[in-house]
Structures are given as C-alpha cells and as structure tokens.
Amino acid sequence: MDTFYTLHDFLVYTKGAAYILMGVILLGILGFWLFITGRDEDTYIK
Amino acid sequence: MATDSAAIKKKLLTPFNIVVGIILVVGAILTVVRFTKGLAGVTNLSDNNPWGIWISFDLLCGVALAAGGFTTSAACYVFGLKRYHSAVRPAILTAFLGYSLVVFALHYDVGRPWRLPYPFFVQSGPTSVLFEVGLCVFLYLITLFIEWAPSALEWLGLKKPRNVIVRMTLALTIFGVVLSTMHQSSLGALYLIAPSKLHPLWYSMFLPLFFFVSAIVAGLSMVIFEGTLSHHYLHGKMDKTYLREHDGVTLGFAKGAAMVLVVYFFIKVIGLTMDNNWHYLLTGYGAWFLVELLGFVALPALLYALGVRERNLKLIRWTAVLTVLGIVLNRFNVSLVAFNWQLAPADRYFPSWMEIAISIFIVTVGLLVFRFISTHMPIFYEHPDFREHAPHEGEEEEAPELTEHELKPHPQTFGH
Numbered sequence: 532m533d534t535f536y537t538l539h540d541f542l543v544y545t546k547g548a549a550y551i552l553m554g555v556i557l558l559g560i561l562g563f564w565l566f567i568t569g570r571d572e573d574t575y576i577k
Numbered sequence: 578m579a580t581d582s583a584a585i586k587k588k589l590l591t592p593f594n595i596v597v598g599i600i601l602v603v604g605a606i607l608t609v610v611r612f613t614k615g616l617a618g619v620t621n622l623s624d625n626n627p628w629g630i631w632i633s634f635d636l637l638c639g640v641a642l643a644a645g646g647f648t649t650s651a652a653c654y655v656f657g658l659k660r661y662h663s664a665v666r667p668a669i670l671t672a673f674l675g676y677s678l679v680v681f682a683l684h685y686d687v688g689r690p691w692r693l694p695y696p697f698f699v700q701s702g703p704t705s706v707l708f709e710v711g712l713c714v715f716l717y718l719i720t721l722f723i724e725w726a727p728s729a730l731e732w733l734g735l736k737k738p739r740n741v742i743v744r745m746t747l748a749l750t751i752f753g754v755v756l757s758t759m760h761q762s763s764l765g766a767l768y769l770i771a772p773s774k775l776h777p778l779w780y781s782m783f784l785p786l787f788f789f790v791s792a793i794v795a796g797l798s799m800v801i802f803e804g805t806l807s808h809h810y811l812h813g814k815m816d817k818t819y820l821r822e823h824d825g826v827t828l829g830f831a832k833g834a835a836m837v838l839v840v841y842f843f844i845k846v847i848g849l850t851m852d853n854n855w856h857y858l859l860t861g862y863g864a865w866f867l868v869e870l871l872g873f874v875a876l877p878a879l880l881y882a883l884g885v886r887e888r889n890l891k892l893i894r895w896t897a898v899l900t901v902l903g904i905v906l907n908r909f910n911v912s913l914v915a916f917n918w919q920l921a922p923a924d925r926y927f928p929s930w931m932e933i934a935i936s937i938f939i940v941t942v943g944l945l946v947f948r949f950i951s952t953h954m955p956i957f958y959e960h961p962d963f964r965e966h967a968p969h970e971g972e973e974e975e976a977p978e979l980t981e982h983e984l985k986p987h988p989q990t991f992g993h
Contacts, residue, residue, distance in 0.1 A: 541853070548850045556843040563839050567832055567882045 597941055604938025607931050611685055619931040625917060626926035628686075634936050635682030637764060637908040639675050640714070641788070642901065644796030645803070646672025646721060647750075647757040652833075654750040663819040664826045666728060666956045667807060668800050670947065673721040678943045680718060685935055706766045713760030720753045731963050732954040739963070762789040768911060776915035778857050778866040781848040784911075790841045795904040797834040798877075801827050801897035811951055816958035828885060831893040834900065835881035842874045862918065869910060873903025 535541040611619045622629050649668035652658045684690045697715060702708045723742060730739035765788030772780050781787065808815070808823060815823075849855060857863045877900040884893035917925060951957060 545851050545853050548853075549847055552843075552847060552850055556847075559843065560836075560839060563878075563882065564836065567835055567885050570886055 597945065600934075600938055600941045603934055604941070607935050607938070608685075610931070611935070612688070616686075616688070619929065619935070621926060621929045621932070623924075623926070625920060625924050628912060629926055630913070630928040630932050630936060631682055631686045633909050633912040634905070635939060636679055636686075637912055638905050639679040639682065640761065640764060641792045641795040641904050641908060642799050643672040643675025643679070644757060644761060644792040645800040646675075646724070646796070647753045648793055648796035648833075649800055650724070650750045651754050654747050655754065658829070660822060661826050661829060663822045663957075664800055664804065664830075666725075667803060667951070668796075669721065669724045670728070670950060670956055671799065671803050673718075673725045674943050674947055674950075676714060676718045676721055678939050679714065681942075682936070682939050706763050706770075710760050710763045710767065713756045713763070717753060717756040717760065720749055720756065724749050724753065727963075728950070728954040728956055731960040734962075736962075757792075758789060761792040762786065764788050765911075768916075771916070774917055774919075775911065776857075776862050776918040777852065777854050778849070778862055779911050779915040781852060783844060783848045783851075786844060787841070787848070790837060790844065791904055791907060794834055794837050794841060794900060797830045797837065798897040798900040798904070801830050801834075801894060802901055805894045805897070807951065807957065811957060814952060814957050818959065819957050824890060827890055827893055828888065831881045831896070832885045834897075835878050835885060838874060838878035838881065838900070842870065842878060845870055845874065862915065865910070865914070869903065869906055873899065873906055877903060 535544065607619055616622055620629055620631075645668040649661060649665050653661045653665050680693075684693070687693075696702065696708060696711050723745070727739045727742050730736075730742070762785035765784035765786070768775055768780070768784055769782070804823060804826060858867060877896050880892060880896040880899070883889065884896060913926065955963075
C-alpha cells in the first residue's frame with residue numbers, strides 16, 4: 532500500500548492514475564463498439 | 578352439474594394456483610402480524626440494521642428493475658427509435674407495477690399507511706436526500722399511471738380521455754426521464770452519508786452515478802427478460818407487429834446494455850482508482866467485490882456483445898438473466914453485505930423467514946396483477962379500434978383472444 536503524507540500527494544497520485552486510465556477506457560470503449568458492430572455491415576450488404 | 582363443478586375444481590387446482598394460494602394466505606397472515614405486533618414481530622431489524630431486506634430487495638432492486646419504463650419510452654419517443662414501439666407498453670406496465678409494489682412494500686417498513694403523505698404535505702424535509710427520493714417516486718408513480726392509462730381506457734372503450742393522454746406522451750416521457758435520473762441516482766446518494774459503515778470497495782463518491790448507470794442496464798435487461806417470459810407464457814395475446822419486432826427489440830436492447838455495462842465497468846474501476854482502494858482486493862471482501870465486478874458486470878458485457886455480434890438470441894436472453902441477478906447482487910452488497918461490515922458477526926443482520934415470505938408475497942401480487950392486466954388489456958397488441966398503423970399484409974384485424982388453454986407455455990423461450 533502506498534504511503535501518502537499530504538492530501539496533495541494523494542490527489543496527484545490518484546488523479547494521475549485516473550487520467551491514464553481514462554485514455555485506456557477511451558480506447559477500450561472504441562474497441563468494444565467496433566467489436567459489437569463488426570458484423571453490422573454484413574446485414575446492410577445482404 | 579356435479580361434472581361441471583368437478584371440472585371447475587380441477588381447472589382451479591393447478592400447481593400454479595395452489596402455490597400462489599399458499600403464498601397469498603401466508604402473506605395475508607404475516608401482514609396482520611406485522612401491523613399488529615410491529616416490526617419486532619416479523620423482522621430481525623435492530624438499531625444497528627434498521628434497513629433490511631425490504632429496503633434492499635423490494636425498494637432498491639424494485640426501483641432499479643423497474644427502470645425499463647423510462648429507458649424504453651426514452652428510446653422510442655425521445656431518441657425516435659420507433660422500431661421499439663411495441664416494447665413500450667409492456668415496459669411501462671412493468672415499471673408501473675414495480676413502483677406500485679415499491680410503495681406497497683414501503684408500508685411494511687414504515688408502518689402507519691395513513692401517514693404516507695406527511696413527508697410531502699405536513700412535515701417536508703427538503704434538505705434530505707430521502708425526501709427527494711420520496712418525492713420523485715411519488716411523482717413518477719403518478720406519471721407511470723398516466724402513461725399506462727391508455728391501455729385501460731382502450732379496454733374500457735373511452736376514446737376521448739385516451740386520446741388526450743396519448744397527446745401528452747412526449748411530455749410524460751421527458752418528465753419520467755428527469756424524475757428517474759434524479760431518484761435512481763439519489764438512491765445511491767443515500768449511502769454517501771455512511772462512509773464509516775459501508776465497506777470502502779463499495780463506498781465511493783460516485784455511488785449516485787453507479788446506481789443511475791446500473792439502473793439503465795437493469796431496465797434494458799429487464800425488458801429483454803420480461804419480454805422473453807411474456808413471449809413464453811402470453812404468446813397467444815401478442816399481435817404480429819409485436820412478434821415481428823420482438824427479436825429486433827432483444828438485439829437492440831442487448832447492444833445498448835452491452836455498451837452501458839462496459840461504461841459501468843470502467844467507472845467502477847475509476848472509482849476504485851480515485852479512492853486508491855486496490856489493496857482491499859486482496860481481502861475476502863475484495864474477492865467478493867471481484868465476483869460482482871467480473872462475474873456480473875464484465876462477463877455479461879462480453880456475453881451481450883457476443884450475442885449481438887453472432888445474432889444469438891438464446892445467449893442474449895440468458896445474459897439478461899445474469900445481468901438482472903448482478904444488479905440484485907449489487908444492491909444487496911451495498912445495503913446488506915458490505916454495510917456494517919466491521920460489526921461482529923453476532924450483530925450482523927440476516928432476514929427472518931417472515932421478511933423473506935412477505936417479499937415473496939409482494940412479488941407474487943405483482944405477477945398476478947401483471948397477468949391480469951396483460952391478458953385483459955391491449956399490452957402486447959394494438960387494440961383494433963385504436964390502431965396507429967395500418968395492419969400489415971396477412972395480419973388479422975381483430976385483437977387476439979386469449980383463453981385459459983392458450984396460456985400454456987410457448988416452446989421458444991430460452992431455446993430459440
């Protein structure tokens with residue numbers, strides 16, 4: 532477990548991690564959407 | 578004459594009727610005990626645990642699982658997805674009955690039913706989150722009643738009031754969405770007051786967001802689940818429009834549920850990160866948290882996605898069951914399992930059999946009312962006198978008539 536001595540330390544750590552995570556999430560959701568709709572085009576072609 | 582009475586007796590004494598009859602009799606007796614002996618007569622509630630299974634299941638789960646009403650009507654009327662139109666009435670009916678039962682169940686918890694209007698008209702506490710929840714549920718129940726009323730008015734043949742209400746549909750839908758957004762999230766906000774009682778893995782400043790987003794998932798999944806059961810037991814009461822649109826509704830809602838579930842999964846992870854609670858994952862509660870997060874959020878998201886991608890309706894229907902169970906598990910975790918987690922085992926709450934029996938009684942009453950309304954009123958079909966669209970080729974003009982014999986299960990349910 533990380534040790535934090537000030538609230539500032541804690542927020543820098545957690546917010547920093549959250550910002551990195553948000554980038555990952557953005558890509559993850561995009562990938563998930565592409566996975567779900569991956570075969571939709573087939574329906575239109577038919 | 579004797580043959581007739583024997584036939585009626587045989588018709589009435591079905592396994593379903595016998596089980597329902599026993600539940601209703603036990604529920605009625607326990608209701609008398611509850612309102613004559615007080616909470617102590619039937620519950621294991623205490624000062625440490627003043628909210629038990631009636632709040633966890635009947636209220637928190639009831640409200641979340643009734644979210645299908647606002648999600649379906651918003652999809653159809655606000656977002657213009659008219660291909661889901663046939664799913665609106667069953668969803669509104671489920672929501673209306675769900676909220677009615679929430680209020681009905683609340684009477685068992687708070688007692689003195691004649692004082693129900695007090696928080697709004699006599700001693701309101703507008704600074705309380707609970708007041709906001711109560712007011713929203715009160716107003717939303719009225720909204721749902723008005724939204725459901727056209728079915729009853731069509732059944733009664735009252736054209737004028739029915740047409741007035743139908744013209745209000747968009748306004749009612751928007752009002753319903755606003756109210757639902759407010760109280761679904763506020764139910765989560767109720768627990769913000771107890772950071773020392775709720776386990777850190779479930780406590781988060783995002784609790785209102787968690788409750789709202791998961792309620793959307795619950796609503797979408799309940800529409801699929803309820804539609805599947807109705808398709809099974811009330812098949813003869815459905816018109817061709819409903820049957821034609823049914824698979825499209827299932828696929829469309831599964832796609833929506835998959836996306837919202839994956840968003841829910843990610844905001845749960847963000848919550849974990851913002852509070853830096855990762856180390857709790859290595860504890861017993863952490864394992865249970867992971868069961869909920871991976872088994873009932875991530876897994877259904879993946880299964881829904883696979884179901885939509887492969888057009889696998891059977892997989893989607895079973896995933897809807899898993900998702901509904903997951904939402905129930907989440908509400909139980911927040912309000913019971915992870916609540917008062919630091920108390921000694923002897924001080925923890927476990928519901929008495931009478932509390933569980935009353936919850937079963939309330940659900941049974943809901944099922945019976947749903948069955949009555951959906952077999953008598955135009956829920957799964959358009960009333961021939963009030964058709965909004967011309968019938969399609971080969972579609973019968975008359976509404977399907979349902980006899981007791983047609984109530985037999987349809988073989989397609991989960992195996993299609």
